[in-house]
Amino acid sequence: METLRVGAAFPDPPFNGMPDDTGLDIDLMAAIAEKIGATVEFIAYEGVDFNGIFDGLGARYDCVTAGTTVTPDREKKAQFLPPYLISGQSLAVDIRRLPHVTSIDDLEGLTIGVQQGNTSQPIAERLVAQGKAAAVRVYDYGSIRSALADLTTGECDAFMKLAPVLNELVKPIPGVEVVQRGISVENIAIAVALGDQTLLGRLTVAQAELEEDGTLQRIRGKWLGNPYADQNLAVH
Secondary structure, X not given: OEEEEEEEEOOOOOOOOEOOOEOHHHHHHHXXXXXXXXXXXXXXXOOOOHHHHHHHEOOOEOEEOXXXXXXXXXXXOEEEOOOOEEEOEXXXXXOOOXXXXXXXXXXXXXXXEEEOOOOXXXXXXXXXXXXXXXXXXXXXXXXXXXXXXXXXXXXXXXXEEEHHHHHXXXXXXXXXXXXXXXXXXXXXXXXXXXXXXHHHHHHHHHHHHHHHOOHHHHHHHHHHOOOOOEOOOOOO
């Protein structure tokens, strides 16, 4: 049987790294693999800059599914399926230490933490350029838990990351909470190698079928509490 090799950055809950090695992306790719008659193998990306994950496409793995935002620069390295999720950046702080910070408008004089290669980085850098924050502290991609611990010690004042992930990561840290969501609107999609139209077509059809039969809605509802592709839509 064919094996679909999937590149992913761990941990990135709720996309992966949840208890028993589960997560939204794990369920999504298992369902897609079943649709195309394949087994799925996740291959961990261990680089310090997330954007380096695309260098393995077509060699180490067949596709990347890692809560990945589509950007113009990334489209030069990979081609993307239609988004399976629309979300955005969020902001976390230690509310005991910085109770006045409730949004990016309250960051004057403060340092924003981001992960190397994450789509939060240009947003944070723009805030600094506009004088709305003092500095950006860039952490290696795998150092996310250390970065969030720094919010309490004062090594970093605020941290910016995609909302579904930040919501999960702050749960075990006393005092650290997500204070703002919807800072950006980002399409999250599966990436395949440039020029691999065959795999792109197969995965696109499989994903569309999962959307049509309700499987994708169930997966999103299970991990995010909201079945809609656009997570900015309220559940009624």
